[in-house]
Amino acid sequence: MAGHWIAVAINVVVGLTLVWVLVRTIQGRPIERRIVFVYIALAVATPLFMKLEAPLAETPEVQSIVTTIKELPPGSRILISFDYDPQSAPELQPMAEAFIKFAFKQRHKVIIMGLWPLGPDQANQAIRAALEDPSVAELAPEYGVDYVNLGFQSGNEFVIQGMGSAFKNMFPQDERGTIYDNIPILRGVTNFSNVDYVQVFSSGKPGTREWVQVAADRFGATVGGGTTAVQAPEMYPFLRSNQLIGLMGGMTGAAEFEKAVEELGKANTFLLSQMFAHATVIVFVIFGNIAYFRSRRRDASTDAPTPGGIS
Amino acid sequence: MSLDIGVWIGALLTLGIFSFLYRDNPFYKLCESIFVGVSAGYWFCVFFFDNMVRKFYFGVFPSEAGIEPKYFLIVGAVLGALMLTRLIPSIGWISRWPLSFIVGATAGLYMMLFFVSNGLNQVADTMLPLYRETAGGDFDPAETLGTILVFIGTFTGLIYFFFSKEHKGLFGGAARVGIFFLMVTFGAAFGYTVMSRMSLLIGRMDFLFRDWLGLLG
Incomplete structure (x- = not known):
């Protein structure tokens, strides 16, 4: 608790020094x-x-993912593609962990894969974190x-x-x-028609766009996205046209x-930092x-140029 | 404070990279060189073992009974090997064969994917009735406004990129509205990028304070 009050005091002092910056x-x-x-x-x-909670608005794009997963009958098969690496973990790992916990609690079957070499390792971390949760461990x-975890497959x-055509052709082994x-969970799983939902966590190419283009538009899979904030604006057109069922952006x-x-989890802890950082950026803008x-x-x-602002 | 040597290395490298914010220095240069060297070595190993060993070798000669060998991979391997003929100038022209295969296959797939997903489906989404209703059949003002904005944005944006007519008068006015929509788009993209970069910084700060210094519970 002492850390909380020290941090608050520092922020108040820092906030006041902004007046000095404004005067200068x-x-x-x-x-x-x-x-x-x-x-x-x-x-x-x-x-x-x-120990503060950042205010957060409900958005239809995130709620849509929650609703879709909730409406699936227990035992449904969810394919999750981990298309990112540790560089993007601060943004994507919290949502991946929360998603896997949620899927387990809804009693769904989870099939994991990755189009990025380090994606399946990120998935293993998320699985470990989910299994440490008492309510998941109970199940x-x-x-x-x-x-x-089917692992990584190169080929974008x-x-x-x-x-x-066939999952097996791309992933002959897990x-x-x-x-x-x-593998018992994969019995009867031939292609996308045997999967109830596809969730992609991505930070670039290949990522959500490629899943929309191929899995959703070509093979009719229901695809939801979880992307870094950089990627999110590019995904909104797909969301509006229902090519993407939902989106978690950053x-x-x-x-x-x-x-x-x-x-x-961590995303809610980090959100306050992000809010303060954004406020600081806005002030300096x-x-x-x-x-x-x-x-x-x-x-x-x-008629003579003089320096001003930030050097 | 952590007793894990890996965490210490990570923390010191993070601080080394951050030190550039003060000024360029030898510690930063060392960390940068380590990053470049380790990345190059790491990705070489990953791509070699994933493609040459796991995908090709174990694809043609499966290690487990019950997996059918994929002999067609040999064709890909031969084409891949032909790429290396560029290293011998006298037969370097052979490398154009695998290259033409790659260009042809990729162009064919991309043309179809982008035409359907980014072309047809997106165009269809702008051809909606401007008057929108809720599921219950009532007037939906938010959705109606959104549809009108998408229509105006698409229309004026296209006008801005139409260069066969001078941007003057009504046409020029529409092009200026198009610029406005483009600026909003760039602003949103920039805002999201700032958000993303801040997230990475937060991740590093959390690593330093939680994993390294142990100051966060």
């Missing part, structure tokens, strides 16, 4: 670029120690029966294309070397999903604009 900006005296870095670092770090999901969208036909999407399925317009006015009156 109005005076046309530039502040050091590195001072902005310090502000951002504090804005990101101090909220990690706070005792069994490997091969309730979930399976050509792999999805091949899965449209990650542990077990032959496809000997940390905010992850936090909202965690909240919707009552699996509060405003300061930058003030400096710019002041320097323009000064240039017009003196």
